[in-house]
Amino acid sequence: MSTGSPSFATVTELAHALRAGETSAVDLLGQTLGCINGLNGAINAFTDLTADRAKGEALAADKRLKSGLEHTALTGVPYGVKNLFDIRGVTTRAGSRINRDNAPAARDAFGVAALEGAGAVCVGALNMGEYAYDFTGENAHDGDCKNPHDVLRMAGGSSSGPAAAVAAGMIPFALGTDTNGSIRVPSSYCGLFGLKPTFGRLSRAGVFPFVASLDHIGPIARSARDIALVYDALQGDDPRDPVQGSRLTELVSPALGQGSDQGIGRARVVVAGGYFRERTSDFADEAVAAVAKALGAENEVIIPEAARARAAAFLITASESAGLHLQRLQARASDFDPMMRDRLLAGSMIPTPWVTQAQRFRRWYQNEVSALFEKVDLIIAPATPTVAPAIGQSTVTLDGVLVPVRQAIGLYTQPISFAGLPAMTVPYWGAQAGADGHLPIGVQLIAAPWAESLLVRAACYLESAAICKALPPKMPLQN
Amino acid sequence: MSKRAPDKSDSTSVIPVARVSAFATANSSAFATANHAQEMAAILGLSIRPEWEDSVVVNLKLLELAAEQVLAIDLPDDIEPAVVFLAT
Secondary structure, eight states: OOSSSSSOHHHHHHHHHHHHHSHHHHHHHHHHHHHHHHHHHHHOOOEEEOOHHHHHHHHHHHHHHHHHHOOOOOTTEEEEETTTTTTTOOOOOOSGGGGGSSSSOOOOHHHHHHHTTOOOOOOOEEEGGGOOOOSSSSOTTTOOETTTTEEEOOOOOOHHHHHHHHHHHOOEEEEEEESSSHHHHHHHTTEEEEEEEEETOOTTTTTTOOOOOOOEEEEEEHHHHHHHHHHHHHHOOTTTTOOOOOOOOOOGGGGGTTTTTTTTOOEEEEEEEEEGGGGGGHHHHHHHHHHHHTTTTOOOOOOHHHHHHHHHHHHHHHHHHHHHHHHHHHHHHHGGGGHHHHHHHTTOOOOOOHHHHHHHHHHHHHHHHHTTTTOOSSSEEEEESOOBBBTOOOEEEEEEEEHHHHHTTTTHHHHHHTTTTOOEEEEGGGGTTTTOOOOEEEEEEEETTTHHHHHHHHHHHHHHHHSSSOOSSSSOOOO | OBOOOOOOOOSSSSSSSHHHHHHHHHHHSSSSSSHHHHHHHHHHOOOOGGGGHHHHHHHHHHHHHHHHHTTTTOTTOOOOOOOOOOOO
């Protein structure tokens, strides 16, 4: 691996190399920063680099590794975070023009602090859709984030930079956020593993909010095992997040690799029918069928009222986000991305009974969906209707009907996060993997609340069976 | 397991472009109109420039359609909103 070239080593492989003395955290950091410098002009994934901090963390990691002090699988491993995570000393721009006038963050977000505690090396902050209200990865202020598998395509949003940076081989993992699909969508478009945990599982403290009653944080990576390692490091009780559930830490990585089937042989696996079988592209259908076959899913389950759930999520999202941004809308409306601004302006005018009914429906829907998990353990659904659309594309044809692309992207993710269920995107390439112009698509694995372990084990099984895998970009990327 | 045709009763999951483009001028409701947007903006201390109006009205119409779908379900009176608050 030459200095500055992309690396597609997993966290596990990097940890092995670091422990074996084949490389050092400082050398790995130099390689990573060189790669970012070489590729970011083409991908536009990073908005801020934290080289000085990273150097200090890398030196500390090397000291721990060489002296035999306590360390983890993440010690010395570089990563980045969506630029709505607070990084001390860095202004948290949240994809906006307005927030970059704020003072630098005084302390790290819980997730960043947790990864520092695990010895990981924070190299910078990553591009995103403005204020996370986005599924495309397009950004009027920082420029559009490009899909490394085809730089003319969307990376997906709103965690565009995290997905693009990991897919391009700049970093092995990144942290994103997911309110209605913002981890799962870019993971689908960029061919990666992405975990949205149970609502309330991981602390969101120090993360600029979007919709408080729907926001989650989670990891994006190139392997299921790496997802497990990062997720484990992010667990922990944090009184700064008022909705974090009172749950003990439940490590998922130790359960990986136990048995050839990752211990999922007895899991009752089904495919989401009805709404989740409508408007899909042929390739999304193929991906779901391949994952279903590999996991032995022969039956369908109907998630009740999924369309209404999406409508309710839409109302709550518009209302809460408009309330959050009201003062900014009053003072600096013209400094928003125009599409974002007009959505927020409309959202500020929603009658209260509509939102109350949406929140009441959410309670009803949660009860109905929870009942499903008395009979099933794992549900398979598409992550996105199609592969990544072109940057700037405004419409897409689904089932023969031309529809706005921004409405279509979150079709299958929104009803799942609305119920707070943990869900993981796994990447599918199919038989055309490696062919010119061929792009990946994601499949969602969905489980009962707090069953992240099952998701990660199922994803690990699919990866080991070569059904789902993250692949490097076919064409070399250049600035 | 087979692909399904979209449920005709699901009118708002994705709305055809042809229908969306008509929202700005349809005046099909009292909610999604430029007049209503301007009145609400005045109440909220917001300014909507004339060139923003069509887009705001389209967004109001999308919200109204979502609300129609959400309001159409009868829920038992004892179903509480899912907003989270825990006394500590």
